[in-house]
Amino acid sequence: MKKYFLLLILFQYTVLSQPQSVGELLFTELHNFKSGEVNRSYLLYKIPFSNLVFQKEGNIFKAGVKAGVEIFNDSSRSVYRDYTEKIISVDEFELTNDKNSYLQGIIEFSLPSGKYKIYSSFTDINSIRELKSKPHTLKTDSTNIITNPIIVHSDKILCDTLQLFNIANFSGTIPFSSELFSILIPVAEENSDGLEIKAHYEGEVIFNEIITEYFHSPFEFTICNNKVVLNNSANTKNLKYFIAKDISAKLKEGIVSIKISYKSEPEKQDSFQIPVIWINKPHALLDLEKSIQHLKLIESSELIDKLERSSRDNLEKDFYSLWKKYDPTPETEFNELMHEFYKRVDYAELNFRPLASKNGAKSDRGKIYIQFGNPDSMVRFTDEYGRMVETWMYSNPQRSLMFVDKRGNGNFTLVNSQ
Incomplete structure (x- = not known):
């Protein structure tokens, strides 16, 4: 049964999942090309949409940054300063919170041979919040x-x-x-x-x-x-x-x-x-002991006990070896099935936790979501006793599941499965 469970996750991954790109506020990198006696340098930057504030203008949503750079030579003297603005617009509200879509830009400058320290600043145009960036060192006479x-x-x-x-x-x-x-x-x-x-x-x-x-x-x-x-x-x-x-x-x-x-x-x-x-590594994978506990959904208690008895030096290796046997692309290091599983754990922890609990992945809705992914359709209503009811429908494989919040605390219990 548990092997069938994993095949379902793999099927859902193949059909529904998109490639995912731990969540940085800002990325910058520096490149330098020779051009005769002068060096053409490029400071590239990349900011996730989820770290920007978008404002609605008509039917679109706009965000932007004011990007600045100041360059000092090896005598700590400022030799260059520049500011630019970069604006981005999107049509869909969902994209404004997407951590896998980015505003990207370039600050270009030319410098003679020498050694420089480059400081950059990025200010959100809508929120006036400054995003911090580490300085770069540039040796153009390398x-x-x-x-x-x-x-x-x-x-x-x-x-x-x-x-x-x-x-x-x-x-x-x-x-x-x-x-x-x-x-x-x-x-x-x-x-x-x-x-x-x-x-x-x-x-x-x-x-x-x-x-x-x-x-x-x-x-x-x-x-x-x-x-x-x-x-x-x-x-x-x-x-x-x-x-x-x-x-x-x-x-x-x-x-x-x-x-x-x-x-x-x-x-x-x-x-x-x-x-x-x-x-954007799944948070469920940042704590190895908790990652192992989530395996109880798909592996036997005997195997989990054996894994937990591994020495501290071998625990991580044994954990990834266990997942390797389910890797749909064993010729590469990245395991798509493991990623999909723990990405779903993250979603379940955040969206299905009862009011008095932090274990959304262990709730009935959480377990079903991890197994089957998002339902193709969902109906939410109040039953004759005033309790909230959710019915989830899946088309492939075809099934219907009913969850009831019996105590009014957000803990929806699976009461019917067809």
Whole structure:
């Protein structure tokens, strides 16, 4: 029966779920391209709609930020200051609270060679609330053979008639997600015939490949359909870009050390520490002990007891190993079924908790929601005794379930299932 339960979750995931991108207020990342003696720098920013205040204007909802940057040289002298405004509008109210939709923008500036500290500020236009951002350090006279990698969505997007790279724009991190991400690696030397890339996680080599796929292009960052993209430019240097295609599929959550060296000259190398972050990770997965307790919905008490007896060092490993056997994409590190399960737990905890309890996932409605997802239709009414009743209808598989709030405390009990 419990295996059937998991198959139902997987079916619901396949049909209904959308890729999800822990909830940051603001993401920023800095990139620099050479242009003769001058450096063209780009501060990219990305703010979830859920962290902005939208105001209704006619049939649309508008939000925006005032974005500012101030730059200091290594003598602590202010050398540049600029402010811009970015406005976004949406047609649907639901989008105004969406934590997976974003306002994105670019602040561009040019600096001579040197070392700089870059401070940015972002103020919500409607609420006048300031969103804090960490400062960035920029060395425009760097002699690194390999410059900072650029994290992009593996699938390009159509911008006018061009297929362009869509920047991940998550503060230079690689999202841990069902969506695939690649790394663009700019190199300055034309004679490089390939790169060896090694990714280490907690001492283990999890990625080791020779990359020979590359292209030449002078790039700049632009906005297309409210996304930051790499577009061709006449103002920057033509560089060779190697592509580590779909590298995110092999990466685990945590800090990944990536060593990049020339294939023919391995002494020419650079290393980068890149965080792999689960953006908007389900809260139910943030506490491992509670995550295990929720498994009682789908696993036997004997297996749960065995898991809880694992040593502290092995508990997390054993937990993820248990879920791996249900992974619909075992060739990647991200487990879509586990994500869907705990995303539903989050929703149930928030929406189905009785007045005197915090355990919405353990309520009858919570358990049904975790198993079947949102009903195709729901009817809410008052019965002859003045009690609130909810009837949930599902079409595939076809079933009807009735819940009654017998005590008036929000604890709806399942009384009928057909």
